[in-house]
Amino acid sequence: MRHVNIFVAGATGTLGRPAVRALVAAGHRVRGLARDAQRAELIRDLGADAVVGDLFDAEAIRAAVDGSDAVLHLATRIPPLVRMWRRSAWRDNDRVRSQGASVLVGAALAAGVRTYVQESISFLYAAQGDRWIDETAPIDAVWPLASAHDAERETARFATHGGAGVILRFASFYAPYAPSTLDTIRLARRRLFGVVGRGDHYVSAIHVDDAAAAVVAAxxxxxxxxxxxxxxxxxxxxxxxxxxxxxxxxxxxxxPTPLARMLLGPVAAVLTRSQRVANGMFKATAGWAPRCRSVREGWSEIARQLGRGR
Structure with missing residues (x-):
């Protein structure tokens, strides 16, 4: 892979930080978008250049993207686990995904960018029981997933103009530095993170370091x-x-499933979908493979890194 100029939105996020680090290590020239000077310094510490700006300022984003070969939309604002049941808690994330993707795709098209990579989620897939889910499986983009589907449609708009629009449907993230992982551990320590219903629905996951490597491969x-x-x-x-x-x-x-629905509202139905997601196409196409083959390995590693979660 030749070295390219890359613009990254979401460069200081859970996926963005390790992705920027991996891109820089691979020899790419990276510019990351930062909301303020403090976040800009974090990006520079990763070895990348920083651009301070607003994701929703179309004119500023066009200027920032100019000269890039690839644009990566890795920005999200997922609410904490304890607030996921509130629709209001998802507003920022929905705007980042929907409007943010529209602004970035517009800027990428104006700049003649060759590749646009969109972070998406495998939660989009409809429940499939114990069947393996590949990229042809049906989706069910109910709230709070609709904005992820909006972002995918923007990627398709980019692709219709001849560029490579790459959508990465990531499984659930976990890592010792991921806020959702730390929230999960805190809840599990207090026996507040339990098995919903019979617990026989499948959960697909990916260590964030492996997700970052996938971004480079994409x-x-x-x-x-x-x-x-x-x-x-x-x-x-x-x-x-x-x-x-x-x-x-x-x-x-x-x-009990009814209690989970009472506590989490519509989000409970999404989180309890049975999703046995298959990664074969990306592995074969990109030559990528996860270092942590399952959460059994991943959680053991994280427990060691965090002192067994105590």
């Missing part, structure tokens, strides 16, 4: 939709047990 693949997840999705029961055993926590409680 620069060399043809346009299209790709699943990015580990090799061994587990059932919800297996997933929670892997976490609690790795951290030395008590056995998890079982949470």
């Amino acid at each position: 620069l060399a693949v043809p346009g299209g939709i790709y699943n990015v997840c580990d090799d061994e999705p587990l059932t919800m029961r297996e997933y929670v047990l892997a976490l609690t055993r790795a951290c030395g926590f008590p056995a998890p409680l079982r949470v």
Whole structure:
């Protein structure tokens, strides 16, 4: 892969930071968008150049993107677990995904960018029981997933003008530095992160470091939709047990499905979809493979890094 000039939105986020670090390590010239001077300094510490600006300022983003070979939309504002049930908590994230993608695609088209990479989510897929889910499986883009589908449509708009529009449908992120992981560990320590219902629905996941490596690999693949997840999705029961055993926590409680729906509202239906996501197409096309093949390995590693979660 030749070295290219890359513009990254979301450069200081959970995926953005390790992705920028990996892109710089691969020899690419990276410019990251920062909302303020403090975040700009974080980007510079990663070895990249920083541009201070507003993702929704179309004119400023056009100027920032000019001269780039690739544009990466890695920006999200996912609310904390304890606030996910509130529709208002998702407004910023929805705007970042929908309007942010529209602004970035417009800037990329104006600049003649060759490649546009969009972070998306495998939660978009409809529940499929124990069947493997590839990129041809049907989606069900209900709230709060609709904005991710909006971003994918913007990527398709980019592709219709001849560029490579790459959509990476990531599974659930986890990493020792990810806020959602730290929230999950805090809840699990207090036995508040339990097995919903029978726990037989599949959960697909990806360590954020592996996701960052996938972002680098995505620069060399043809346009299209790709699943990015580990090799061994587990059932919800297996997933929670892997976490609690790795951290030395008590056995998890079982949470009746009606109670989960009462606590989380419509988000509960999304989080309990059975999604056994397959990563074969991206592995074959990009030559990428996850270092953590399953959360059994990943949670054990994180527990060691965080002192067994205590």
